[in-house]
Amino acid sequence: MPRIAEVIAVGTELLLGGTANTDAQDISQGLSELGIHCYYHTTVGDNPGRLREALRIAASRADILITTGGLGPTYDDLTKQTVCEFFGRGLVPHRPTWERIEAYFRRIGAPPTENNRQQALLPEDCVIFENDWGTAPGCAFRAGDTHILMLPGPPRECRAMFRGCAMPYLSSLRSGALVSRVVRVFGLGESRVETLLRERMENARNPTIAPYAREGECFLRVTASAETEAEARALTDPVVAELCRVLHPYVYGVDVDSLENVVFSLLEGHKKTLAAAESCTGGMIAARLTALPGVSRVFRGGVVAYDNRAKHGLLGVPEDILHRHGAVSGPVAEAMARGVCERTGASLGLAVTGLAGPDGDGSDTPVGTVFLALFDAEDGTLNCVRKSLGDERHRVRSAAAGHALNMVRRHFSEKG
Amino acid sequence: MPRIAEVIAVGTELLLGGTANTDAQDISQGLSELGIHCYYHTTVGDNPGRLREALRIAASRADILITTGGLGPTYDDLTKQTVCEFFGRGLVPHRPTWERIEAYFRRIGAPPTENNRQQALLPEDCVIFENDWGTAPGCAFRAGDTHILMLPGPPRECRAMFRGCAMPYLSSLRSGALVSRVVRVFGLGESRVETLLRERMENARNPTIAPYAREGECFLRVTASAETEAEARALTDPVVAELCRVLHPYVYGVDVDSLENVVFSLLEGHKKTLAAAESCTGGMIAARLTALPGVSRVFRGGVVAYDNRAKHGLLGVPEDILHRHGAVSGPVAEAMARGVCERTGASLGLAVTGLAGPDGDGSDTPVGTVFLALFDAEDGTLNCVRKSLGDERHRVRSAAAGHALNMVRRHFSEKG
Numbered sequence: 001m002p003r004i005a006e007v008i009a010v011g012t013e014l015l016l017g018g019t020a021n022t023d024a025q026d027i028s029q030g031l032s033e034l035g036i037h038c039y040y041h042t043t044v045g046d047n048p049g050r051l052r053e054a055l056r057i058a059a060s061r062a063d064i065l066i067t068t069g070g071l072g073p074t075y076d077d078l079t080k081q082t083v084c085e086f087f088g089r090g091l092v093p094h095r096p097t098w099e100r101i102e103a104y105f106r107r108i109g110a111p112p113t114e115n116n117r118q119q120a121l122l123p124e125d126c127v128i129f130e131n132d133w134g135t136a137p138g139c140a141f142r143a144g145d146t147h148i149l150m151l152p153g154p155p156r157e158c159r160a161m162f163r164g165c166a167m168p169y170l171s172s173l174r175s176g177a178l179v180s181r182v183v184r185v186f187g188l189g190e191s192r193v194e195t196l197l198r199e200r201m202e203n204a205r206n207p208t209i210a211p212y213a214r215e216g217e218c219f220l221r222v223t224a225s226a227e228t229e230a231e232a233r234a235l236t237d238p239v240v241a242e243l244c245r246v247l248h249p250y251v252y253g254v255d256v257d258s259l260e261n262v263v264f265s266l267l268e269g270h271k272k273t274l275a276a277a278e279s280c281t282g283g284m285i286a287a288r289l290t291a292l293p294g295v296s297r298v299f300r301g302g303v304v305a306y307d308n309r310a311k312h313g314l315l316g317v318p319e320d321i322l323h324r325h326g327a328v329s330g331p332v333a334e335a336m337a338r339g340v341c342e343r344t345g346a347s348l349g350l351a352v353t354g355l356a357g358p359d360g361d362g363s364d365t366p367v368g369t370v371f372l373a374l375f376d377a378e379d380g381t382l383n384c385v386r387k388s389l390g391d392e393r394h395r396v397r398s399a400a401a402g403h404a405l406n407m408v409r410r411h412f413s414e415k416g
Numbered sequence: 417m418p419r420i421a422e423v424i425a426v427g428t429e430l431l432l433g434g435t436a437n438t439d440a441q442d443i444s445q446g447l448s449e450l451g452i453h454c455y456y457h458t459t460v461g462d463n464p465g466r467l468r469e470a471l472r473i474a475a476s477r478a479d480i481l482i483t484t485g486g487l488g489p490t491y492d493d494l495t496k497q498t499v500c501e502f503f504g505r506g507l508v509p510h511r512p513t514w515e516r517i518e519a520y521f522r523r524i525g526a527p528p529t530e531n532n533r534q535q536a537l538l539p540e541d542c543v544i545f546e547n548d549w550g551t552a553p554g555c556a557f558r559a560g561d562t563h564i565l566m567l568p569g570p571p572r573e574c575r576a577m578f579r580g581c582a583m584p585y586l587s588s589l590r591s592g593a594l595v596s597r598v599v600r601v602f603g604l605g606e607s608r609v610e611t612l613l614r615e616r617m618e619n620a621r622n623p624t625i626a627p628y629a630r631e632g633e634c635f636l637r638v639t640a641s642a643e644t645e646a647e648a649r650a651l652t653d654p655v656v657a658e659l660c661r662v663l664h665p666y667v668y669g670v671d672v673d674s675l676e677n678v679v680f681s682l683l684e685g686h687k688k689t690l691a692a693a694e695s696c697t698g699g700m701i702a703a704r705l706t707a708l709p710g711v712s713r714v715f716r717g718g719v720v721a722y723d724n725r726a727k728h729g730l731l732g733v734p735e736d737i738l739h740r741h742g743a744v745s746g747p748v749a750e751a752m753a754r755g756v757c758e759r760t761g762a763s764l765g766l767a768v769t770g771l772a773g774p775d776g777d778g779s780d781t782p783v784g785t786v787f788l789a790l791f792d793a794e795d796g797t798l799n800c801v802r803k804s805l806g807d808e809r810h811r812v813r814s815a816a817a818g819h820a821l822n823m824v825r826r827h828f829s830e831k832g
């Protein structure tokens with residue numbers, strides 16, 4: 001059974017720094033879910049000689065080679081040609097692909113060239129991965145003990161095809177079952193999580209525990225393999241429970257998509273609606289929530305009250321409170337939370353006001369100070385907290401948005 | 417003079433998919449600005465044997481090796497040890513680094529170990545890159561004709577040290593000057609830009625022309641090298657002018673940071689203020705603008721009017737307009753733009769209402785339909801446009817935010 005994969009990304013734009021190699025990340029995440037090791041990523045440009053060199057090196061140390069990029073109709077069909085030459089595999093015409101390419105050229109009003117015709121060729125005796133999101137199909141074939149998978153470069157296409165086609169293909173190569181679960185944490189730094197769990201992570205074999213960090217959040221993937229899925233799941237259960245215990249109350253969910261998703265579900269489950277009044281986060285809370293399809297069922301909208309006039313004019317924050325306490329203060333956050341509730345009819349009003357920096361506001365309030373308030377119009381409760389979120393503008397804003405969403409989450413978990 | 421660089425990222429978290437290798441992207445972008453070629457990126461885990469293998473391969477095909485990661489005080493000091501062993505370079509104690517490590521352990525309340533002491537060692541006879549953003553310094557040394565640079569892994573530290581220390585170090589290795597300029601384009605797809613410019617790009621030698629795509633935008637980097645900076649700049653001038661001519665009116669700036677930055681400058685230059693009323697973009701316009709320090713001078717704030725109640729309650733959109741035309745309509749966009757102006761006292765009101773999907777709204781308005789309106793309260797002009805922005809929720813939202821900002825830009829450029 002093949003166990004070691006290597007990812008080869010093909011694209012000069014990656015070597016010019018035009019884009020980050022997120023394909024390698026997406027693929028690696030999937031590989032670790034499948035329990036397949038990956039020891040190297042390589043990136044090469046649109047250059048057959050250097051791709052051949054990368055294939056030679058990769059084939060000497062891995063038994064699953066996954067390429068991304070170089071398959072699209074506007075590029076030279078570099079990857080397929082070079083890979084097939086390297087593995088001595090013929091290329092045969094694939095009718096549906098040719099039809100798609102023809103349609104593409106009809107659309108842009110140009111005739112396809114001989115080069116385009118070659119793009120409709122696929123390796124002999126391969127498994128075709130249909131591309132529902134672009135023109136170039138992917139494929140997989142076996143050469144001796146090595147499996148070669150070719151995926152398109154555009155991240156959306158690559159991710160969808162890897163999840164939809166390549167992961168099932170790779171799964172079928174191995175026996176037994178694998179279960180992978182994710183414990184999500186907010187409000188505890190990565191290094192704190194590592195300190196708390198380092199020993200557990202290092203000693204974990206089956207299941208394994210791997211930490212990930214993303215934009216101020218942290219999550220832990222617990223992966224177990226066994227004969228059956230039920231057995232694998234049973235292996236993960238006590239570890240997930242243990243992590244939730246150690247990291248309580250920072251765990252916001254297990255196998256959930258994001259903090260905003262959890263907030264969405266809680267609002268829906270409790271039949272509540274939310275509106276947000278944002279100062280320093282300037283729309284980030286609303287943008288995160290409105291990224292979720294269907295969120296209009298629970299999210300009324302909000303106000304970006306970036307200066308005092310907007311705080312007064314759009315939210316009705318009394319001018320004397322603004323003057324007496326300053327815009328970055330608990331009383332202003334509370335008045336914003338009440339104001340946005342009243343003006344949208346939402347049952348919960350969330351408000352953030354803070355100093356994101358880089359400059360202060362002339363008062364002695366330090367940069368990074370943020371006040372968060374949550375008003376529950378139904379029972380009249382009003383909570384307000386003050387946070388110090390560092391001195392880097394982007395981090396302060398993004399952490400403040402996270403803390404605000406987490407405040408809504410905890411409002412429900414504390415009410416039980 | 418060394419000309420070919422290779423980037424080696426060290427970190428098991430990269431191979432597990434926990435994070436994207438943005439360090440390689442940042443470094444590559446800087447290398448292309450310096451006119452240094454980069455033919456491969458490699459990623460290896462925290463494993464000395466595999467790092468040694470990567471160094472062996474890289475040293476055989478490049479004369480500048482840049483490593484990222486594996487320098488921090490909580491990791492095994494893998495990179496420095498392995499690199500120095502490989503190049504037969506001794507390690508000597510570096511006092512300031514040791515003091516920082518001691519301070520770190522005092523802070524976390526644990527005694528430093530022998531392993532930590534080794535982290536204060538740096539290669540003999542190296543150039544030290546101070547790290548103002550973390551504990552681990554970077555460094556560079558020369559071994560024969562090869563230059564080795566070691567940078568920390570955390571993206572902020574890596575980017576700052578690469579820009580602040582490594583780029584000057586690499587610049588000093590070469591004679592002559594290099595000028596790099598960026599033409600930014602909005603509203604023209606990457607493939608259209610490629611079609612328009614393919615031949616020019618392929619034939620360009622000095623300056624070179626390289627395209628980049630990012631979240632619905634596209635930009636072109638023009639890089640020239642010459643004896644002096646003035647000569648290099650003179651080489652770029654006609655090419656930049658030519659690109660601006662060919663891509664007019666889609667070019668929104670040369671050597672500018674972003675569309676929102678251009679809008680910020682235009683507003684400031686024309687002494688105007690802006691407020692935004694967002695429906696389908698749900699705060700994305702406000703979030704992009706408020707990411708800019710000092711934007712409160714021109715941006716009053718806005719309203720995320722995600723449902724009809726908020727459109728009416730927060731913006732005063734008349735209910736009969738909502739009923740007669742539907743929320744996704746020109747008259748509603750116009751009323752939103754007027755409303756947000758009135759309620760914030762801004763001189764310009766920008767409004768977006770659209771159908772981001774995945775589901776329709778029950779009417780026959782197709783998903784992806786977006787209405788944008790801009791109201792100028794000072795001269796009373798009101799513009800409204802309708803766009804069809806595809807059927808993928810994230811793309812519709814992000815393109816709508818871009819088109820809205822671009823509408824403000826064009827409002828000024830058309831007025832002259």
